[in-house]
Amino acid sequence: MGSDKRILDPDKEMRKIKADKRMREIMAAYYIEAKTPREQRGKPIAWITSGGPVEPLHVMDVIPIYPENYGAMIGASKMGVGLCETAESMGYSRDLCSYARADIASATVNGGPIGGLPEPDMLICCNNICGTVLKWYEVLARYFNVPLFILDTPITHTRFDDDMRRYVTRQSREYVAFLEQVCDKPFDYDRMKVVGELSLRAQELWQQVLDTTIHKPAPMTCFDAFFHLAMIVTLRGTQTAVDYYEMLLAEMRDRVARGIGMLPVEKYRLVWDNIPIWYRMRWLSEKFMARSACLVADTYTSGWTGWLPHADRNDFLGFMGESYARIFLNSGTDLMAENILRMVKKYDADGVVFHSNRSCKPYSLGQYDIQRIVQEKMGIPTLMIEADMVDERSFAESQIETRIDAFIEMLG
Amino acid sequence: MISVGVDVGSISAKAVVMQENAILASAVLLTGYNARKAGRQAFDQVLAAAKITAEQVDRIVATGYGRNSVDFADRAVTEITCHAAGAHHLDPTVRAIIDIGGQDSKAIVLDANGKVKDFAMNDKCAAGTGRFLEVMARALELDLDAFGDLSLAADRAAPISSMCTVFAESEVISLIAKGERRANIIAGIHASIAARVVAMARRIGLRPPVMMTGGVARNIGVVRALEEKMGGALIVSDRAQVTGAIGAALIAATL
Structure with a gap:
């Protein structure tokens, strides 16, 4: 028996993030609850876009499910090509986003990781991340024959004005009315305060986790952030997410105190731009690690904390629309470039790696300009990798x- | 110090042996399906041509797509870095490189020391590469080596608009069917490569003097088409095809 035991590399074991295990438990419990038959779980299910306002759903005891998070799971489990091909045989163009193709296909075949997502009772779509989600969610609404709420966020480019503020704030009220109607119960405004505070707290903690990589050597890489991100996407607004990120932050701070980096040797520090290449995470992580290059930060995982500066803690619903409209993907190239310049300085990076993502047009469109701006203003090398987040x-x-x-x- | 650079590309394998800054010999052969074997053969050939033995070689650097399969090399370095080092050696005034090889086309911007400042490579597609030319030569039933001279007799460049090698080939076939002059078709093929490569090169800020490296530099038609598109002259060394191997040998000497 003893001879079968795997010999563990003590150096690798020391560098492993211990919170990973807890993360897997929480995410498993989340999907198990969601996949429990409706009569037993009681709570309705909403499918929501990754940048959609999830907090009011938690107030109404609705389980939020993220097709995009599921798209990442499809990619990571290398099931993307099969599902994309299914969508293409249904008539969807190969030029369409691979999250949309994989999700639409998996809805029809009940396939993919965890045997497909539980069917939605409602759909919440916010177009702050792209225009594709509008048609994608309309397709889902027809397919599942469930109500769809669309939160329309105007592109902010370089400014956010009062007209925009009024426009999105009014929609926040319409969102509440939609939920009251679909859930057939009044909205609990007191609970909104609690959920809103938990959401902001989780975002602050997540940003603090990400900021531990300012330290050299960085206690984690963006490949770790891509994994631990799932909680801020799916469970922000819950105590579970706050507790988890407190635990993760404590572990990261402990690593910093003990000088434990994710890489045995950290020679170069890099910033990653765009959605991960989910099916090649390990390959990429090992390629960079073998060259002593540590991806210390990325524009993607911090995308869920960008509205903190606009937060009004006393009136969550009042600023919710604005904060969701002001995420960086809904801004212009100038602000996106500024964001990267700020990250290069903050994390003391030696270069920037851009993933030109065939699927994500709003994320990838300005990258050549941003690349030039980074080179001109910072004088550091950049790399452009042409790929796709799910379609291998x-x-x-x-x-x-x-x-x-x-x-x-x-x-x- | 005797150093060897071995450049195993997708179509041909090249090797150069250098002593200090002087090129003693070079060799070029087809890669075939076995990159490891091609690297070894190029190495053996270049040593035979220089009349030296393997024991006399101090350092070896491998480059090109097959760089990691050259197991006798001291180090593998990318063709981007090697082309920059090689071009700088051939002409230190060079500030940018257009390299068109078998399966990729590259633009490289370098500093006064021959160090890479930025680079761009073709998308995952063979249009605008040596392979593209090979496919077209087959469609026209011509030897690729004749392409350059033939294209100079063109009175116009026949339009070839497809971004895809296979579709461009069918465009060529329909041009043949329409009775378009062969010289004009070849000129159109060259113009389509030039348009694609120059657009990519401009993205990283191409600046003169520009050198063209890689096997396709032997095709005068592509060189002229690039010059026309760029609006400036290209420096083409008679060592264009082995520039990467020269760079590899130079880098080997510094190890």
Whole structure:
């Protein structure tokens, strides 16, 4: 028996994040509850876009389910190509977002990781992340024959004015009225205060977790952040998320205090831009690690904390619309470039890695300009990787490996 | 110090042996399906041509797509860094490189020391590469080596608009069917490569003097088409095809 025991590398074991286990337990419990038959679980289910206002759902005891989070799971479990092909055979163009294709296909075949998502009772769509979600959710609404609420956030470019504020604030009230009607119960405004505070608290803690990588060596990389992000996306507004991020933050601070980095040697510090390439996380992580390059920060995982500066803690519903409209993906290239410049300085980065994501047009459109701005203002090298977040057919391994190698040679 | 650079590309394998800054010999052969074997053969050939033995070689650097399969090399370095080092050696005034090889086209901007400042490579597609030209030569039933000279007799460049190699090939076939002059079709093929490569190169701020490297530099038609599109002259060394291997040998000498 003893001879079968796996020999663990003590250095690797020391660098592993211990909170991972708790994270998996929480996410498993979350999906188990959601997948429990409706009669037993009692709570209705809403499918919601990743940048959608989830807090009012928690107030109304609605379980939020994220097709985009599921898209990431599909990608990570390398089931993306099969589902994308199913969607293409249904008539959806290959140029359409791979989250949309994979999600629409999985709804019809009950396939994919965890055997598909539980059917929605309602759909909440906020177009602050892209325009594709409008049509995507309309398709879902027709398919499942359930009510759809659309929160329309005007693109903010470089400013947010009073007209925009009125426009989105009025929609927040309409959102509440929609929920009251679908759930057939009055909205609990006192509970909104509690949920709102928990959401803001989780966002603050998450940002603090991300900021521990300012320390050298960084206690985690963006590949770890991509994993631990699931909670801020799906469970912000709950005590569970707050408790979890407190635990994760304590672990990161302990690692910082003990000088434990995620990489044995941290020679270069890099910033990642765009959604992860989910099916190649390990490959990419190992490629960069083998070259002593640590991806210390990214624009993606901090996307869920960007509205903290606009928060009014006494009136969550009052600022909710504005804060969701002001996420960086809903702004212009100038603000997106500023965001990256700020991150390069904050995390003392030596270079920026851009994932030009075939699926995500709003995220990828301005990247060549942002790349030029970073080079001009910071004088640091940048790398452009052309791929897709879920559709592996858009990933050319040897071309990408050559680009990564050449980029590291430029840094050295 | 005797150093060797081995550049195993997707179509051809190249090797250069250098002593200090002087090129003793170079070799070029087809890669075939076995990159490891091609690297070894290029190495053996170049040593034979220089009349030296493997024991006399101090350092070896491998580059190109097959760089990691050259198991006898001291280090693998990307073709981007090697082309920059090689071009800088051939002409230190060079500030940008257009390299068109078998399966990729690259633009590289370098500093006064031959160090890479930025680069761009073609998307995951063979249009605008040597392979694209090979496919077109087959469609036209011509030897690729004749392409350059033939295209100079064109009175216009036949329009070829498809971004896809396979579709561009069918465009060529329909041009043949329409009775378009062969020289004009070839000129159109060259113009389509030039348009694609120059657009990519401009993205990273191409600035003169620009050198063209890689096997496709031997095609005068592509060189002229690029010059026309860029609005400026290209420096083309007679060592264009082995520039990457020269760079690899130079880097080997610094190890």
